[in-house]
Amino acid sequence: MLEVDKxxxxxxxxxxxxxxxxxxxxxxxxxxxxxxxxxxxxxLNTVAGLLRPATGSxxxxxxxxxxxxxxxxxxxxxxLVPEHRRIFKDLTVEENLRLGGSTxxxxxxxxxxxxxxxxxxxxxxxxxxxxxxxxxxxxxQLAVARALMSNPRLLLLDEPTLGLAPTMVDVVFExxxxxxxxxxxxLVVEQNATRVLHLADRGYLLRTGLVIATGxxxxxxxxxxxxxxxxxxxxxxxxxxxxxxHGGDS
Amino acid sequence: MTKLIQTIVDGLGVGSTYALLAxxxxxxxxVMHLVNFAHGELITVGAYVSYFFFLHGGSWWWMPIVIxxxxxxxxxxTELVAFRWVRNxxxxxLLLTSFALERLSHAFWQxxxxxxxxxxxxxxxxxxxFKVAGVSFEVMDLVTIAVTAITLALTAVVFxxxxxxxxxxxxxxxxxxxxxxxxxxxxxxxxxxAFAGFLAGVAACLILMRTPAAEPSMGxxxxxxxxxxxxxxxxGSFSGAVVGGLVLGLLETLTRAYLPEVAVGWDKFSTAVxxxxxxxxxxxxxxxxFKVSHAERV
Numbered sequence: 001m002l003e004v005d006k007x008x009x010x011x012x013x014x015x016x017x018x019x020x021x022x023x024x025x026x027x028x029x030x031x032x033x034x035x036x037x038x039x040x041x042x043x044l045n046t047v048a049g050l051l052r053p054a055t056g057s058x059x060x061x062x063x064x065x066x067x068x069x070x071x072x073x074x075x076x077x078x079x080l081v082p083e084h085r086r087i088f089k090d091l092t093v094e095e096n097l098r099l100g101g102s103t104x105x106x107x108x109x110x111x112x113x114x115x116x117x118x119x120x121x122x123x124x125x126x127x128x129x130x131x132x133x134x135x136x137x138x139x140x141q142l143a144v145a146r147a148l149m150s151n152p153r154l155l156l157l158d159e160p161t162l163g164l165a166p167t168m169v170d171v172v173f174e175x176x177x178x179x180x181x182x183x184x185x186x187l188v189v190e191q192n193a194t195r196v197l198h199l200a201d202r203g204y205l206l207r208t209g210l211v212i213a214t215g216x217x218x219x220x221x222x223x224x225x226x227x228x229x230x231x232x233x234x235x236x237x238x239x240x241x242x243x244x245x246h247g248g249d250s
Numbered sequence: 251m252t253k254l255i256q257t258i259v260d261g262l263g264v265g266s267t268y269a270l271l272a273x274x275x276x277x278x279x280x281v282m283h284l285v286n287f288a289h290g291e292l293i294t295v296g297a298y299v300s301y302f303f304f305l306h307g308g309s310w311w312w313m314p315i316v317i318x319x320x321x322x323x324x325x326x327x328t329e330l331v332a333f334r335w336v337r338n339x340x341x342x343x344l345l346l347t348s349f350a351l352e353r354l355s356h357a358f359w360q361x362x363x364x365x366x367x368x369x370x371x372x373x374x375x376x377x378x379x380f381k382v383a384g385v386s387f388e389v390m391d392l393v394t395i396a397v398t399a400i401t402l403a404l405t406a407v408v409f410x411x412x413x414x415x416x417x418x419x420x421x422x423x424x425x426x427x428x429x430x431x432x433x434x435x436x437x438x439x440x441x442x443x444a445f446a447g448f449l450a451g452v453a454a455c456l457i458l459m460r461t462p463a464a465e466p467s468m469g470x471x472x473x474x475x476x477x478x479x480x481x482x483x484x485x486g487s488f489s490g491a492v493v494g495g496l497v498l499g500l501l502e503t504l505t506r507a508y509l510p511e512v513a514v515g516w517d518k519f520s521t522a523v524x525x526x527x528x529x530x531x532x533x534x535x536x537x538x539x540f541k542v543s544h545a546e547r548v
Contacts, residue, residue, distance in 0.1 A: 069434075070432070071432050071433060074432035087427075088420045088424060088428075091419060102416075102431055103431075150432060
């Protein structure tokens, strides 16, 4: 479904991503893990069209989408839940969702608003509240709900549990599980490496802009040597499986 | 008491014109981080278009439509030919671009029409007076306030209810996030310019009914006041722009009416007094009445 082929992305003189390649097949949940500054967010932002790669190509469902505008990608069926959520704080919950469904027809948008209210009861309660008043967990659910409004075939999630309280981390993981059961294809960047790898079909380990390991989620999670050297030291995820690590803003 | 009421009505009349202009400036600032110093030129465009139409038998019955349409077109055109090309440049480049447009506009009317003022007829009823409970008002004061109220209500509906309005507000808060929702950058920015042009067009109608004449640099005075109003309200805040405009209008008329008449011509200091008050206000509250903390750049 998504083929990222040797993309290099730079910020001025700094190369954040160095010939990184990965693939996501239909129906899969793929985890992208690695220490801070590894280029995970850069990779997602490049795929979603916010950044333009210097070299390499991105293909989505067989079409070359390298450097395409985000507006086109959303219409093509790809949505990103960005790092730090970036919900519109001045807009109400409903307005956030409407904007998320801005590419849909009026009829579809109305239908999906009802779906979102069913899927996220917390949001229904705060329907007309400014999103700036939501708690971290509610805001994250809104960010996911907003991305789902475009009914994407591929959902990219960047650090969905960042800064959340442990109980809310559980809620987000349950949500990922639920979306996966619905057959939603997802590419997830997550600091809780072990936990997301256990959920994932496959994973990629990224470090200093390079993909250094790939395998099934279970394989990567089980490979303690990789974790000790690259992840365990930064998130403690390997030694404390299932525990919620939070805070740690990158 | 009679004088006070008349002064307040006058102030609201002037202030509501400022508010319409300031709202356009705040709108453009929201989506582009540009303080558009060419915004006042939309009034000038409306004035010259009216002048030409009146030369060929124009009438105030349909002139407002022509003025508003021309201001909208001119606004969208400035974005297309100028601002679009520097959209990702520094705020300073954007600012200079808007200054250049303002100067170009002055030169254009001077060269191709005349540096002199070109008057045209005003609507017959403008300065008619009527009395309510012993206080006399001008018809134009009420027209100004009513038209502004309707325009602002319409604006509120557009920005609250329509997808376009929600997109503009979203883009003003976080442009990249709005793009991720599928909002097309060009479309939302063009739309914002069109709407700012509409507001400037309504303001131009109100201004031209009272002072029906075209002059190359007529937009600049209004622009300065509108920018001040937008900044008082907190740049980027829509409700702030409206409040800022009304406050500025009231301040101006109240100081003009009530400054002590120590000597002849003393009232000329009213502008200076207003600016001093504004300076003091910014010392106390540098971010304006409504602080806007986000406004990401495109």
